[in-house]
Amino acid sequence: MVTLHEGEIHVESTPNEGSTFRISLLTDNSYPNVLHADSKEKEEVIVSDPIQETETQTNQKPILLVVEDNPDIRNYIAESLGDSFEVLTADNGRRGKEAALRSIPDIIVSDIMMPEMDGNEMCRELKKDVQTSHIPIILLTAKDTLQDKEEGYQVGADSYLTKPFSASLLRSRIDNLLQSRHKLAEHFGAIAGKLDDKAAVVAQSLNQIDNDFIQRIDQLIEERLSSDKVDIGYLADKMCMSNSTLYRKMKALTGLSTNEYIRKMKMKHAEKFLLEGKYTISEIAFKVGINNLFYFRQCFKEEFNDTPSEYIKKLKENSGK
Template sequence: PEPPPLEDRQKLLIVEDNGDVRKYIRSIFYQHFIILEAENGKQGWEAAQEENPDVVISDVMMPVMDGIQFCKKVKSNLDTSHLPVILLTARTSLIFQIEGLETGADDYVTKPFNPKVLALKVRNLLQSREALCRTFADRETLVVEPKQITLTSMDEVFMEKALQSVEENMDNASFTVQDMTKDVGMSRMQLYRKLKALTGQTANDFIRTLRLKRAAQLIEQDELTIAEVTYRVGFNDLKYFRNCFKKQFGVNPSEYVKFKKGEMEIEEEEAEEQA
């Protein structure tokens, strides 16, 4: 595939003490990623916190801090627990692989490795993360469950807190990202990075998306007027609400019920044809 422009490239962190191996891994990915490098787990951990890479490839046997310790640190810290980690190892024993996977490593590649296999594993991990982001944004998914958009228990707990924070302030039009940071116990930057990684959205977009999903649920129930729904989900301006709703669902709020009924009728007709 054509290399993406520099501003669209994702960051790949290589943690490897052997300079030749680092250079070799860099040669596999440099055309499609911004490459970050670290010579041991300690440097890797610092880079993971500062640079917030999209994917990490780490050797296991390294001085100062090995790959197992590094991976444990990444996966047990809320700022970095969402980062996908691939461990490289020359040790292939089953016991060792279990030890590595218990640290939360997302995948393994044994040395010597085939560059195509490594590239495929990186692509698969990134695609699985993108699929989780799409699940959150999906206009058909009105009720978001933390398990649907997270892969680790630590991220699931974070997402539960984030969803609860918005849920409890659904009709509060003055609720801000600053209020949310207090609820989840994070700085604004930490919250931004975490939500961006798990949902593909900024904190403001995250709040708006959840408000609109709730609005769609209320409209489907057909018990409130559009104006009542607007205020129930924390919007003050009816026109702005309509614009946001149409952008999210492709139809105006007043058309949404008809749209959903039309979808159901089509599904029923298809089911009858298949029967």
């Protein structure tokens, strides 16, 4: 039994008096070289994520919402871009807003002059709603005056396209917007949790609603940092969103799933605790809400390319040079 636990056993015997057994076991041993339950080969053990991945996976195609009261133009856009996008349609601003809140599309293309609710009003409503404020919106207009464009930009439109237009021009405009958002999300995800000049610059590139949203997410994670119950369900409940809505918004803003973002934040705090030099690795894992020490080391290495012990060792070696 002692051997199975990678320990040592010593015995001292005195005739007519008795024997003394001493057992030595490693503390915080994760037994990386042993065969774990349900394993058939002695491979590197991969510990399942304690943060349950119950997030809704996105479709392979990005979602495009087309809001246009003219059926010919609406169908033209849908047919022209259907090979690259999952296209949803609505025939006025009110229905467009409902569809956007229901599906959280990746991008919206909308006419301006429509019954019930025009494109400018729909854009204004969507941009002030935290669930949809991040979605880029292209407005289509038959007018090309500076005043009309200024009105659209004031309500939050990301781009303008004047009718008549070609499908290739619209596709190019959509691709450019999505690529710029994707680059921003990748950069944001890479620096998530850092308090430096780069993080401040990226934060400024978000609109105020989205910036406040990310700050609130960070606050919720930090408030329960030591809990292992912080997951997408907890955050969605606190943000008054469905799991799928939160997932799509986090993915759009950070390039990370909600649970990936939570892990990244936990590792940033783990690094801070490690640098303070006040805690053992086990204590740090507990402070960031991870009860499995091997999984904690695995997450830390994925984030910083070193285990916590290797990370500190390299810092000490570099500081001694």
